[in-house]
Amino acid sequence: MSCFMSLGFYLCLWLLPVRTSAAVKEDIEVLVILPKNNSYIFSLARVAPAIEYARQRMKSSGGLYSGLNFNMRYEDSGCGNDALFSLVDSCCEKKPNLVLGPVCEYAAAPVVRMASHWNIPVISAGALASGFRDKETEYSHLTRISPSYLKMAETFAAMFHQFNWKEALLIYEDDKEERNCYFTLEGVHLKLMDQYNIAPLVINSKDERVNADEHIKLIYESEVVIMCAGADFVREIMLAAHRRRLTNGSYIFFNIELFNNTSYGNGSWMRGDKYDNEARQAYSALKTVTLLRTVKPEFENFSLEVKRSIQMARLPDCENCDNINMFVEGFHDALMLYAMALHEAIRHGFSKNHGAEITKHMWNRTFEGIAGQVSLDVYGDRYGDFSVMSMTDPDAGTYQTVCNYFGVNESFQMLPGFDPEHFTLKGRHRVAHTDQPDLKSCELGVSGLTVIIVGSLLGTAMLMAFYFFRKNYRITIERRMTQEECDIGKHRQLREDSIRSNFSAA
Numbered sequence: 001m002s003c004f005m006s007l008g009f010y011l012c013l014w015l016l017p018v019r020t021s022a023a024v025k026e027d028i029e030v031l032v033i034l035p036k037n038n039s040y041i042f043s044l045a046r047v048a049p050a051i052e053y054a055r056q057r058m059k060s061s062g063g064l065y066s067g068l069n070f071n072m073r074y075e076d077s078g079c080g081n082d083a084l085f086s087l088v089d090s091c092c093e094k095k096p097n098l099v100l101g102p103v104c105e106y107a108a109a110p111v112v113r114m115a116s117h118w119n120i121p122v123i124s125a126g127a128l129a130s131g132f133r134d135k136e137t138e139y140s141h142l143t144r145i146s147p148s149y150l151k152m153a154e155t156f157a158a159m160f161h162q163f164n165w166k167e168a169l170l171i172y173e174d175d176k177e178e179r180n181c182y183f184t185l186e187g188v189h190l191k192l193m194d195q196y197n198i199a200p201l202v203i204n205s206k207d208e209r210v211n212a213d214e215h216i217k218l219i220y221e222s223e224v225v226i227m228c229a230g231a232d233f234v235r236e237i238m239l240a241a242h243r244r245r246l247t248n249g250s251y252i253f254f255n256i257e258l259f260n261n262t263s264y265g266n267g268s269w270m271r272g273d274k275y276d277n278e279a280r281q282a283y284s285a286l287k288t289v290t291l292l293r294t295v296k297p298e299f300e301n302f303s304l305e306v307k308r309s310i311q312m313a314r315l316p317d318c319e320n321c322d323n324i325n326m327f328v329e330g331f332h333d334a335l336m337l338y339a340m341a342l343h344e345a346i347r348h349g350f351s352k353n354h355g356a357e358i359t360k361h362m363w364n365r366t367f368e369g370i371a372g373q374v375s376l377d378v379y380g381d382r383y384g385d386f387s388v389m390s391m392t393d394p395d396a397g398t399y400q401t402v403c404n405y406f407g408v409n410e411s412f413q414m415l416p417g418f419d420p421e422h423f424t425l426k427g428r429h430r431v432a433h434t435d436q437p438d439l440k441s442c443e444l445g446v447s448g449l450t451v452i453i454v455g456s457l458l459g460t461a462m463l464m465a466f467y468f469f470r471k472n473y474r475i476t477i478e479r480r481m482t483q484e485e486c487d488i489g490k491h492r493q494l495r496e497d498s499i500r501s502n503f504s505a506a
Contacts, residue, residue, distance in 0.1 A: 041325050082107075112141065158405055163423050201218055222251070239282055340367060
C-alpha cells in the first residue's frame with residue numbers, strides 16, 4: 001500500500017510542472033495614466049491602441065497568457081497632480097493590480113511613491129530622470145521600459161573615453177515646467193562629472209532674449225559642446241559658432257534628440273531664409289544622438305494596426321498622431337512584460353496582489369519586444385541602444401547613422417559612413433578667440449549693405465571736406481604770417497630809429 005502511495009506522490013510531482021506551465025486565468029485591473037492632451041507624443045490617443053494591440057494579441061494567441069483578462073481603465077495625468085488624484089480615486093473604487101505610466105517626471109514621482117507604498121507594480125516608458133534610479137525605498141516598484149537619461153549618458157561616456165575628450169559645455173533650455181532638457185543633461189552631467197571637466201549653461205528662451213553671441217564666448221574654454229534645446233536655438237548657436245570659425249574641427253558639437261521618429265538632421269537646418277546655405281555648412285559639424293531604431297517584420301504589422309486605429313478615431317486635434325515612437329512601443333512591451341512576470345510569480349506560489357514579487361520577476365531579464373530585444377538591468381531599468389548621426393553629404397545637407405552604441409555590452413558599432421576625423425579635435429588652441437564674427441562666412445542682408453555704403457560715402461565726404469578745409473586753412477595762415485612779418489619789420493625799424501635818436505639826444 002505504501003508503495004502505491006509513494007508512486008502516486010512522485011507521479012504528482014512529475015506532473016506538477018506541466019500543470020503550472022498551463023495558461024493562468026486571472027482578471028487584472030490595469031490603470032493607465034497618461035495625458036489626454038494630444039500635443040504630447042505619449043498621449044492616451046497615441047498609446048492606447050498599442051496597449052490594446054498587446055492585450056488582444058495575448059488573448060487570441062492561445063498561449064500562456066491567453067487566460068489573463070486585462071480590464072483597462074484610462075485616466076488623464078495632465079502631466080501634473082491629476083495623475084496622483086487618478087490613482088487615489090481608482091484605489092478607492094477598485095485597487096489596480098498594475099499601473100502603466102505616467103511619463104512626465106513631476107506626475108510620475110508621487111504616483112510611483114504611492115504605488116510602491118500600496119504594493120502596486122508600476123511600468124512606465126517615461127520617468128527617465130536620474131532621480132528615479134533610487135529603487136531601494138520610494139521607487140521600489142518602478143520598472144522603466146525605456147532607457148533612462150543616465151543610460152543615454154553612457155553613450156557620451158564611451159565616446160569621451162574612445163576619442164580622449166576632456167572637457168564639455170552642456171547647453172540646455174529650461175522651461176521651469178516639465179524640464180525635459182534639464183533632466184536630459186542632468187544624466188550626462190552625473191555620468192561625466194567625476195572624470196571630466198563639465199560646465200553647464202542654462203537658457204530660458206521664454207523669459208529672456210537668447211543671445212547666441214554671448215553663449216559662444218563660453219565655448220572657447222571647452223572641447224565638446226552638448227546641446228538640448230529647441231531647433232531654432234540650436235540653429236542660432238551653430239550659425240554663431242560657424243561665423244567664428246569654430247566648426248572647422250577645433251570643437252565637437254552634439255545635439256540630443258531622443259524622441260524624433262525620423263532621421264533627425266535632414267532639413268533641420270533649413271528654414272527657407274537667406275541663412276540656409278550657411279546653416280547647412282554649420283550643421284556639417286553637428287552630430288546628433290538619438291535612439292537606435294530597429295525594425296523587424298512583426299513591427300510592421302503592429303505599426304499598421306496602431307495607425308489604422310488612430311485614423312479610424314478621427315481625432316481633430318492630433319497632428320501626426322499615427323507616428324510610432326518609443327512611448328508607443330514601450331507601453332506595448334510593458335503589458336507583455338507584466339504578463340510574463342505575473343505568470344512566473346504565480347508559478348512560484350504568489351498571486352496578482354504580490355506587487356513586489358511580480359516587480360522582482362520583471363527586473364534583470366531579456367525578452368523580445370515588438371521592435372526588438374528588450375534588456376533590463378538588476379534595478380529594472382532598460383539598457384539603452386543609441387545612434388550617433390552625422391552629416392555625410394555636406395552638399396545635400398543629409399544625415400545618416402555613423403555609429404551605434406549598445407548599452408548591454410557597452411560596445412560601439414562603427415558603420416560605413418563613420419569618419420574618425422569628424423570626432424577628432426584639430427588645432428583647437430590655434431583658434432583666435434575673438435568676439436567678432438568672421439564676416440567672410442557671414443551673409444550680409446540688404447540693411448547691412450546699405451549701412452556700409454552710406455557709411456563709406458559719409459566717410460569719403462568727410463575726408464574731402466577735411467582736405468579742402470586744411471588746404472584753405474594753410475593758405476590763410478601763410479598770408480597772415482607774411483603780413484605779420486611785414487608789420488613786425490616796420491615796428492622794429494621804428495623802434496631802432498627812436499632809440500638812435502634818443503641816444504643822439506643824450
